[in-house]
Amino acid sequence: MKGKLEEPVISAPKLDMKMAAEVERTLSPGADGGRQFDMDDFDILDAEQGADARSLELKGHVGFDSLPDQLVNKSVSGGFCFNILCVGETGVGKSTLMDTLFNTQFEDEPAAHDVPGVHLKSKTYEIQESNVRLKLNIVYTVGFGDQINKEDSYKPIVEYIDQQFENYLQEELKIKRGLHMYHDTRVHACLYFITPTGHSLKSLDLVTMKKLDSKVNIIPIIAKADTISKNELHKFKIKIMSELVSNGVQIYQFPTDDETVAELNATMNGHLPFAVVGSTDEVKVGNKMVRARVYPWGTVQVENENHCDFVKLREMLVRTNMEDLRETTHTRHYELFRRCRLEEMGFVDDDSDNKPFSLHETYEAKRVEHLNELQRKEEEMRQMFVVRVKEKEGELKEAEKELHAKFDQLKRQHSDEKKKLEEKKKMLEEEINLFNKKKQAAMAAQQQAQQAAASATQTIPKAHKKKA
Amino acid sequence: MSSQQGFTLSGKQFEALCAAFETADVQKRGSIDVQIVPKLVQDVLGSSLAPSEKDAIRLRAESKAKKGVLYFADFVEVMSETLQTTTQWGKLTTTLSGYVGIDTLQEQMRKKALKRGFEFHIMVVGGSGLGKSTLVNTLFKAQISRRSCTNESEGTIPKTVQIKSVSHVIEEKGVRLKLTVTDTPGFGDQINNENCWLPILEFINDQYEKYLSEEVNVSRKKHIPDTRVHVCLYFISPTGHSCRPLDLEFMKRLDKVVNIVPIIAKADTLTLEERYAFKKRVREDLEFHGIQFYPMKSLDEDEEETAINQALREKMPFAIVGSDREYQVNGKSVLGRKTKWGLIEVENKNHCEFALLRDMLIRTHMQDLKDVTDSIHYENFRRERLEMHSEFAGPTPPYHEMGESNL
Numbered sequence A: 001m002k003g004k005l006e007e008p009v010i011s012a013p014k015l016d017m018k019m020a021a022e023v024e025r026t027l028s029p030g031a032d033g034g035r036q037f038d039m040d041d042f043d044i045l046d047a048e049q050g051a052d053a054r055s056l057e058l059k060g061h062v063g064f065d066s067l068p069d070q071l072v073n074k075s076v077s078g079g080f081c082f083n084i085l086c087v088g089e090t091g092v093g094k095s096t097l098m099d100t101l102f103n104t105q106f107e108d109e110p111a112a113h114d115v116p117g118v119h120l121k122s123k124t125y126e127i128q129e130s131n132v133r134l135k136l137n138i139v140y141t142v143g144f145g146d147q148i149n150k151e152d153s154y155k156p157i158v159e160y161i162d163q164q165f166e167n168y169l170q171e172e173l174k175i176k177r178g179l180h181m182y183h184d185t186r187v188h189a190c191l192y193f194i195t196p197t198g199h200s201l202k203s204l205d206l207v208t209m210k211k212l213d214s215k216v217n218i219i220p221i222i223a224k225a226d227t228i229s230k231n232e233l234h235k236f237k238i239k240i241m242s243e244l245v246s247n248g249v250q251i252y253q254f255p256t257d258d259e260t261v262a263e264l265n266a267t268m269n270g271h272l273p274f275a276v277v278g279s280t281d282e283v284k285v286g287n288k289m290v291r292a293r294v295y296p297w298g299t300v301q302v303e304n305e306n307h308c309d310f311v312k313l314r315e316m317l318v319r320t321n322m323e324d325l326r327e328t329t330h331t332r333h334y335e336l337f338r339r340c341r342l343e344e345m346g347f348v349d350d351d352s353d354n355k356p357f358s359l360h361e362t363y364e365a366k367r368v369e370h371l372n373e374l375q376r377k378e379e380e381m382r383q384m385f386v387v388r389v390k391e392k393e394g395e396l397k398e399a400e401k402e403l404h405a406k407f408d409q410l411k412r413q414h415s416d417e418k419k420k421l422e423e424k425k426k427m428l429e430e431e432i433n434l435f436n437k438k439k440q441a442a443m444a445a446q447q448q449a450q451q452a453a454a455s456a457t458q459t460i461p462k463a464h465k466k467k468a
Numbered sequence B: 001m002s003s004q005q006g007f008t009l010s011g012k013q014f015e016a017l018c019a020a021f022e023t024a025d026v027q028k029r030g031s032i033d034v035q036i037v038p039k040l041v042q043d044v045l046g047s048s049l050a051p052s053e054k055d056a057i058r059l060r061a062e063s064k065a066k067k068g069v070l071y072f073a074d075f076v077e078v079m080s081e082t083l084q085t086t087t088q089w090g091k092l093t094t095t096l097s098g099y100v101g102i103d104t105l106q107e108q109m110r111k112k113a114l115k116r117g118f119e120f121h122i123m124v125v126g127g128s129g130l131g132k133s134t135l136v137n138t139l140f141k142a143q144i145s146r147r148s149c150t151n152e153s154e155g156t157i158p159k160t161v162q163i164k165s166v167s168h169v170i171e172e173k174g175v176r177l178k179l180t181v182t183d184t185p186g187f188g189d190q191i192n193n194e195n196c197w198l199p200i201l202e203f204i205n206d207q208y209e210k211y212l213s214e215e216v217n218v219s220r221k222k223h224i225p226d227t228r229v230h231v232c233l234y235f236i237s238p239t240g241h242s243c244r245p246l247d248l249e250f251m252k253r254l255d256k257v258v259n260i261v262p263i264i265a266k267a268d269t270l271t272l273e274e275r276y277a278f279k280k281r282v283r284e285d286l287e288f289h290g291i292q293f294y295p296m297k298s299l300d301e302d303e304e305e306t307a308i309n310q311a312l313r314e315k316m317p318f319a320i321v322g323s324d325r326e327y328q329v330n331g332k333s334v335l336g337r338k339t340k341w342g343l344i345e346v347e348n349k350n351h352c353e354f355a356l357l358r359d360m361l362i363r364t365h366m367q368d369l370k371d372v373t374d375s376i377h378y379e380n381f382r383r384e385r386l387e388m389h390s391e392f393a394g395p396t397p398p399y400h401e402m403g404e405s406n407l
Helices: A045-052 A064-076 A095-101 A154-173 A202-213 A229-244 A259-272 A310-320 A322-345 A354-468 B013-025 B034-045 B049-063 B071-086 B104-116 B132-140 B198-215 B244-255 B270-288 B303-315 B354-364 B366-393 B399-403
Strands: A080-087 A117-129 A132-142 A189-194 A217-221 A282-285 A288-295 A296-301 B031-033 B069-071 B118-125 B164-172 B174-183 B233-238 B259-262 B327-330 B333-340 B342-345
Touching: A064 A080, A064 B104, A064 B118, A064 B164, A064 B174, A064 B233, A064 B354, A064 B366, A080 A095, A080 A154, A080 A322, A095 A189, A095 A310, A117 A154, A132 A154, A132 B104, A154 A202, A154 A322, A189 A202, A189 A288, A202 A217, A217 A229, A217 A310, A259 A310, A282 A296, A310 A322, A310 B104, A322 B104, A322 B233, B013 B034, B013 B071, B031 B034, B034 B049, B034 B071, B049 B071, B069 B071, B118 B198, B118 B366, B132 B174, B132 B233, B132 B354, B198 B244, B198 B366, B233 B244, B244 B259, B244 B270, B259 B354, B303 B354, B327 B342, B354 B366
Parallel strands: A080 A132, A080 A189, A189 A217, B118 B174, B118 B233, B233 B259
Antiparallel strands: A117 A132, A282 A288, A288 A296, B031 B069, B164 B174, B327 B333, B333 B342
């Protein structure tokens, strides 16, 4: 641990360190410089140990005043992370504002207007300043406000936020978990960009903010504020705030319980929503380079408090309340989500002694139930399958029989015809034989006839001779 | 850890990855060997990674590798996952061209911590008469121990080990600390000391149980009171030889449950050479039995930490002399023990190592003690507790595998 050691203060005079004695009481002002304690201060020093708390005088320097340093050093070496969600219509200046806020070029191509639905695009960067490393995750909405039918525009945003909470919850519920190394992606701040119409909030804005206010810290800002004149701006802000209040939208209020920043935060709360102008172009004004937007009629300087509230936004978001935003997300929004989700899953807080059981037991019970359900369905499907198979088999058997029958029939037919043919063949052969015999007989007869004719001609000359 | 939906690398980050990949892919095959991936990641980031991170990277690379090589798309995935889990991005850090103000985060965090206050729970274990109460009083420079502030009669030695806690709130320079000290009278005092560690073990586990049941509630408190034991000081009797069997038994059973800091009590009975030899033997004994005392070697993450902790480990167990009486030395008022042959100054580093113990316990490692208790010991307890319970449901496959059936 990289703590610093201090020299043991042996020679310190008897320091009169009176401290907060019994647990529930407020110190009289004057004893400790007039510090105000309220119940929240004693989150830890709560009621339960009232009987044992004693007032103690420390007789010397002990050294645990380095505890905050130890804590901070640990966190610094681990690095911080911060997740911002920018919700606003296309072209309202979200990426430019992020660039301006963090003094860098996060470089992005501008989004198109013809995206079919709303979706979210997230990018992660790491920035470092002195020894503080911050992992910054910026999520932009793409296509918000571009559709013709915007009824469902808020849904992807709510889903995204819920998904991050869900991931964290899953990690927290695991048996073997690594919460300390977990990359926290829960959205810590939502910058809602209001288009500078100058009249009032659009209904899309109201609906979206109403859906988001219990899930994330909303900081509404008026974008491209250089299109509104000062008077209009004042009226616009009042109108917006009154609409938010009348619709019951809970935006993030900067905390006023820490006396060092209470005053500042209270004033800032009165300036909401911040009217900002973003720009990454640098222009020479006077003898300094400042970020500004140049118009033919004048130059709007980003960091000039008379021109826009950018400095206020940066002060509040980054330099004063970043840690509070993270803490509120964890202790309020996440806890609400967790509670709803667990109740959804069927867990109930009973005051029995089996609390660790109840969570896991119910979880297990549900899982077993689900498994059983699945098994039952499997059985059903199996049964159905078997029945179908049988049916098919039956059908096939039938078909087989038919085929066999047909085959037999054909065979018979075939043999019948064969017989017939053979008979015919025999008959034909007999006829041929007969014919041949006849032929032979005929030929023999013819030969005889010829011979007879020949001998007759021979005898005639004989007869002639005789006569002569 | 799966990559989030919609997480894309910026142009500059992508270019850096491409460049690194191409230089590594000497043979232009379009793929690189799995073995060199951790080193490559380190080069891209330009900063050194902890060994645990390197292992994680290697595992990821191996799970994605095909036939021992990693293609570019997979390499990008491995890098994305690594980037999400670490905050040491080194060269991939986006440069700022002006002051933004995020370094005020330290201040913001400190303010919140101050407002919240701190808690710390020490347990002291050892035979009676070893100076436990005196030591606690000396550490916090106030009459903290039970003996000093309760009105119990201390004559009788209890028949079993008892656990007695006392809480105080002390404040220094605006920092409020709720300190709980738990004493264990009766430890090691009986004739038959078998299982005398059981009540202590039970007590520690009870604190974990309390915390777990609060954590598991559906509606939780904003801040769960942390009564878990953060450190257990174990007093070794200065026999001069080596650890007693009871010492070893106790520490063996408790070192996985709580941070144990062994100390040699009443060290003014040992000369410096005896002290040195005794310490060496004790350390060897502990190592031989596999007892890990705080600060634990396996938890050192970077070189700086290892160096500091190693130096501490080599001096432990600290030889302590405690006293709450003050005497005048050279015009200064010091805590010490006066004997006929001299005055032992408690806070003098030449006389005893009390100052080292106090520095480690309070000034440098207090937060770390709490963190180790929370992230290691408590998590172990929680895991075992939940696993033990899920055994009743039978070995069930993880959720995503339930889609498989045998049709």
